[in-house]
Amino acid sequence: MFESIIQNISRHIQLNEAETSFFISLLKYRTIRKRQFLLKSGEISRCETFVVKGLLRNYTVDKSGYEHVAMFAMEDWWVSDLYSFLTQTPGNQFIDALEDTDVIQIEKSDIERLYIEVPKFERFFRILLQNAYVAHQQRILSSISLTAEEQYLAFIRKYPSLEQRVPQHQVASYLGITPETISRIRRSMMKV
Amino acid sequence: MFESIIQNISRHIQLNEAETSFFISLLKYRTIRKRQFLLKSGEISRCETFVVKGLLRNYTVDKSGYEHVAMFAMEDWWVSDLYSFLTQTPGNQFIDALEDTDVIQIEKSDIERLYIEVPKFERFFRILLQNAYVAHQQRILSSISLTAEEQYLAFIRKYPSLEQRVPQHQVASYLGITPETISRIRRSMMKV
């Protein structure tokens, strides 16, 4: 049940048996069916979420009602509305399932216990956040420097598996371009 | 000499005297004159850098030779080419000074010593990275969802002091729009 998250963590830190079972005692296993919500705007993000199987989508809705995808999260990814999680105030992000999805969750208060009782977890999440920092910065640079076509090609090169599983209009939303533009890019790629 | 960085750190963790002096023993104080480089593409980013006074700019150059600003760093900010820093391989980012700037630097090997001898620093950098994560995500959402004018207004609202100190064409580069567009936005704002 919890092998995948233990393996994810042991990529960066080593846990002994006592630490492992303490950690596991803090976890909750949940299933979210396709189109169901894990988090809605206005709610407080109380958990960090690890995806065991399936595919989640983290997005916001602007004042005109348009959705903008902040990130996708598939197997082995962590996701939350971090701002809401940190401040424990109502957030403005949604998380829903694009596929039937199994997740493991840990509550904020339990993460804080973990930091105190097993300080190695500070290191683990620091490393996770470092990697996210690098990825975010690359995404920002793509967004401000590439054409729509270049961004799309960079996306499918970086996340070939997501490109298979995520509907194209969701990819468009993630990249900040329109579904029509992606459709035309793909057509022009076919010709070559 | 090191009061500012100690204060920056004590916002998130408490250090005793021994820890403080050990930390200080790892630091190097440097001055960079305007237009000089702290880091060039192709070099390995060997330090984390904290800005005491002044203003730095972190950017990349694309294949057409155009610069794209990844971030600015003024007083109380941390900056590095994190990817190069983590992997200790040559990076593709530049860091130069937009003003005469005083910085404090700590080398990667010394940060690692610090993590081991004063694990609280894992917490400190974790918190720093959490805040960066939230800021990055907001910037991404701005970039994919707002018009040029909305992005510019959001920038000057979020960073009014930067808007005073950074040349407009650098702000344009940070936002992924042209200097001419910013100029026209400002003119249209004057009329109202």
Next chain:
DNA sequence: CGCGACGTTGATTTGCCTCAACGATTGTGG
């Protein structure tokens, strides 16, 4: 079967870029 979700295609519009010229300011070397 019928509906909703998804992708495609064409016609048209538009926000922003490109290119070019110019003024103001700052800096610098003779």
Next chain:
DNA sequence: CCACAATCGTTGAGGCAAATCAACGTCGCG
């Protein structure tokens, strides 16, 4: 101390990449 260059911002004209709007085909599913 001045001449000149470099930097920075502004403005206008024209063009283009991508958005918008609209219609249609297909697929999967309740």
